[in-house]
Amino acid sequence: MRPGTLxxxxxxxxxxxxxxxxxxxxxxxxxxxxxxSGPYSLIVWxxxxxxxxxxALIGSILAVSGAVMQILYRNPLLDPYIAGTASGAAFGALxxxxxxxxxxxxxxxxxxxxxxxxxAIASAVTLAVGRGNVYATVIAGVAxxxxxxxxxTIGLSYLSSRVPQIPPLAFWLFGYIDYVSYRVDAALxxxxxALxxxxxxEARRMDLIAISDEMAKVRRIRPDGYxxxxxxxxxxxxxxxxxxxxxxGFVGLMVPHVARLALRNGSATAVIPASAALGAPVLLASDxxxxxxxxxxxxxxAITSIFSAPVIVLVLHAGKRAER
Amino acid sequence: xxxxxxxxxxxxxxxxxxxxxxxxxxxxLVLGPNGAGKTTLLRTIAGIYKPVKGRVDVRGxxxxxxxxxxxxxxxxxDVLLAGGRRSPGRYLAWLKAVGLEGFENRIFSELSTGxxxxxxLAKALAEGELVLLDEPTANLDPAHKxxxxxxxxxxxxxxxxxxxxxxxxxxxxxxxxxxxxxxxxIQMRPExxxxxxxxxxxxxxxLVVEADGRKLFLxxxxx
Numbered sequence: 001m002r003p004g005t006l007x008x009x010x011x012x013x014x015x016x017x018x019x020x021x022x023x024x025x026x027x028x029x030x031x032x033x034x035x036x037s038g039p040y041s042l043i044v045w046x047x048x049x050x051x052x053x054x055x056a057l058i059g060s061i062l063a064v065s066g067a068v069m070q071i072l073y074r075n076p077l078l079d080p081y082i083a084g085t086a087s088g089a090a091f092g093a094l095x096x097x098x099x100x101x102x103x104x105x106x107x108x109x110x111x112x113x114x115x116x117x118x119x120a121i122a123s124a125v126t127l128a129v130g131r132g133n134v135y136a137t138v139i140a141g142v143a144x145x146x147x148x149x150x151x152x153t154i155g156l157s158y159l160s161s162r163v164p165q166i167p168p169l170a171f172w173l174f175g176y177i178d179y180v181s182y183r184v185d186a187a188l189x190x191x192x193x194a195l196x197x198x199x200x201x202e203a204r205r206m207d208l209i210a211i212s213d214e215m216a217k218v219r220r221i222r223p224d225g226y227x228x229x230x231x232x233x234x235x236x237x238x239x240x241x242x243x244x245x246x247x248x249g250f251v252g253l254m255v256p257h258v259a260r261l262a263l264r265n266g267s268a269t270a271v272i273p274a275s276a277a278l279g280a281p282v283l284l285a286s287d288x289x290x291x292x293x294x295x296x297x298x299x300x301x302a303i304t305s306i307f308s309a310p311v312i313v314l315v316l317h318a319g320k321r322a323e324r
Numbered sequence: 325x326x327x328x329x330x331x332x333x334x335x336x337x338x339x340x341x342x343x344x345x346x347x348x349x350x351x352x353l354v355l356g357p358n359g360a361g362k363t364t365l366l367r368t369i370a371g372i373y374k375p376v377k378g379r380v381d382v383r384g385x386x387x388x389x390x391x392x393x394x395x396x397x398x399x400x401x402d403v404l405l406a407g408g409r410r411s412p413g414r415y416l417a418w419l420k421a422v423g424l425e426g427f428e429n430r431i432f433s434e435l436s437t438g439x440x441x442x443x444x445l446a447k448a449l450a451e452g453e454l455v456l457l458d459e460p461t462a463n464l465d466p467a468h469k470x471x472x473x474x475x476x477x478x479x480x481x482x483x484x485x486x487x488x489x490x491x492x493x494x495x496x497x498x499x500x501x502x503x504x505x506x507x508x509x510i511q512m513r514p515e516x517x518x519x520x521x522x523x524x525x526x527x528x529x530x531l532v533v534e535a536d537g538r539k540l541f542l543x544x545x546x547x
Contacts, residue, residue, distance in 0.1 A: 267398035
């Protein structure tokens with residue numbers, strides 16, 4: 001398949017998935033009632049549409065983040081979830097509530113910076129411990145994720161009695177795209193656009209780093225600094241996402257692989273634009289299932305995990321075949 | 325082009341000390357035992373390492389083929405265009421020149437080791453007037469080695485090549501030899517590379533036998 005075809009299919013699937021998304025939830029709203037006045041219009045236009053937009057944009061951001069991490073670290077099993085970036089961000093975001101209870105105002109001003117700080121620390125620890133080895137990095141990521149998830153769980157246990165309005169544990173560990181404002185949508189759109197444009201523009205340079213650090217250095221690219229810059233950008237994006245909707249896993253891992261398999265091409269020039277486009281419908285569909293297609297609502301990572309498990313098995317199997 | 329008084333320090337100790345030699349047109353062979361600084365020398369010429377002393381005078385752009393590279397799952401064309409330096413037409417012309425015409429849509433990771441090297445050689449040739457090659461003939465079967473050597477022999481008339489290697493067979497197609505040992509360098513003509521010089525450089529007896537119009541290098545393993 002050509003990249004253009006995959007991108008077109010992704011875009012064409014967004015309108016029907018959005019309609020599905022808008023009708024799904026605690027209350028079923030048939031599409032012919034979308035424009036009716038009354039409570040339906042409030043649910044559809046003020047709650048579900050901003051959530052649908054957020055789901056599509058977050059899917060795109062996570063997919064591009066995963067693709068960039070996999071390419072730059074030559075590791076097919078990396079994304080902001082596996083690397084611990086998201087768990088670190090969740091802990092940082094939770095910490096902001098703690099500071100709020102301690103009487104520090106303007107909670108929203110430092111929630112994202114705190115989430116960013118811990119997202120960056122978590123990613124840096126994972127990648128430093130992994131030292132470029134595929135499996136060591138994954139194991140380090142699991143350890144770092146567990147550590148921050150445990151800290152989040154403990155922190156939440158302490159906080160939930162003091163701050164009743166704090167989101168529940170399932171939000172922090174598995175993500176709920178429930179209440180997102182149009183203002184947050186605008187911020188997510190800016191990040192999604194900036195990340196996709198920068199990554200597409202840098203794709204040829206990323207490919208060179210994917211082939212050889214030495215060849216990149218001859219071209220005056222410093223691979224370690226370059227990777228660090230991207231990890232910082234990805235940590236910042238993840239921080240904003242996690243502070244709004246909690247930890248959403250596996251989209252960043254799975255989507256680039258689907259793109260790679262469909263295009264039969266793992267180059268950044270092919271995978272990054274395809275991932276940016278495909279991430280949107282994948283998370284839109286996953287979240288439509290999570291928010292009520294099953295008849296009840298579940299955290300979105302529970303759904304993306306189910307989609308992703310076969311992809312991970314396929315990647316490991318393909319890797320084994322290549323080693324022979 | 326030349327290297328003068330070059331000293332390079334890595335991790336606190338000198339890897340190269342006061343190294344001087346000329347880079348001639350054609351194929352310049354960098355020889356020396358493991359750890360002698362061959363790769364360090366290539367990287368310094370390429371500008372990856374900054375020397376603490378001395379200078380490297382090269383004209384034009386530098387192309388570089390590393391000894392090791394990742395098994396990138398992407399078409400050969402994307403490998404060639406990685407880094408985005410030259411036009412596709414120029415890369416395709418060099419792909420043809422190394423004998424891989426029509427390979428641009430093949431998946432790089434699915435090629436043989438020799439073919440992958442040829443692709444990276446074509447890339448380096450398209451990108452530089454001075455082309456640095458690190459171990460281009462290592463771990464190849466005789467047919468693929470002959471293929472790479474044939475390409476090097478042809479392209480050395482068009483580009484200046486600097487080849488770091490343990491493969492003494494390359495002496496037969498070299499125009500200039502730089503022998504590294506203990507951080508310093510001796511420059512000589514290929515025909516000056518006799519048993520005495522080689523045995524001293526590598527620390528074991530190496531016989532040089534003339535056969536079929538070329539030199540064969542036979543290290544003794546039973547010493």
